Amino acid sequence: MFKKLLIIGCGLIGSSILRGCINKKISKKIFVYEKSKKNIFKIKKINSKITILKKLDKKISDIDIVIISTPMSQYDKIIPNLNKYLGKKSIITDVGSTKQNVLNLKNKKLNKSLDWILSHPISGSEVSGPEHGSKSLFINKWCIIIKDKNSKKQKKIIQFWKKLGSKIILMDPKDHDKIFALTSHLPHLIAYNLIKTAQDFQKKQKKNIIKYSAGGLRDFSRIAASNEIMWRDIFFNNKKNMIDAINIFIKNLNSFKKNIKNLEDKNLIKKLINSKKVRRQIINLKQDIAKPDFGRE
Secondary structure, eight states: OEEEEEEEOOSHHHHHHHHHHHHHTOEEEEEEEOOOHHHHHHHHHHOTTOEEESSOSGGGTTOSEEEEOSOGGGHHHHHHHHHHHOOTTOEEEEOOSOOHHHHHHHHHHSOTTSEEEOEEEOOOOSOOSGGGOOTTTTTTOEEEEEOOSOHHHHHHHHHHHHHTTOEEEEEOHHHHHHHHIIIIIHHHHHHHHHHHHHHHHHHHHTSOOGGGOOHHHHHHHHHTTSOHHHHHHHHHHTHHHHHHHHHHHHHHHHHHHHHHHTTOHHHHHHHHHHHHHHHHHHHHTTSSOOSGGGGOO
């Protein structure tokens, strides 16, 4: 599919792209630019034929496709080197979880002769680092491609993600950020806040409540174990939509509080029943399995 492919940043997502590309023989040569010495050591174990770049320089001039897999706060530091050294025939894409900010950055700082097709693979895990990457991470998972005027290069990016096993949806960047503020970003923020609440309660009561964690707290703790730099970037870069989502959440939380305080049986039961419908929708859409406890043994 490509002669030369470059992955910039090779943590969980980057190394999963790397493994998938090797498995599907997507590129004849694969280059990786990664600053972490620990990660470089781990990446070399994946495949001895990978070329590790120490810097982004003239060696990237004939790269066919660049996948930026760093935290989004690193993007503006990467762009100057792409502007200086990358050839005009290359295609750039990324894996960032917010898109309007990336589009703004692209329009403001990227050389107009270069093409950047924005992507967001809806895949991941609470663990980070190249040792946790998987060649099958993207199989049957959605990948959002932001609509672009360059249909020819957009088609190549679509083919790239399909080759890795993804299902493709084309989306407007504003719609993307609004949707994922509610379906992904807010749930992560709630998880972080719930764990903080448990910690604060434990400190105040001077009792070890964590060891009595039931399934709910345990599952939220998994989400709250996600990479803090990545999630800081997501929260900040989707600020307006996050604030809107938080306000809706607070409104509904206060409504639940009122129901409980006033023993409003019918109103509370109605909300609980309606909430269960979403779980059935998720299972019907094959985004999870119908086994108890998420299929854990």
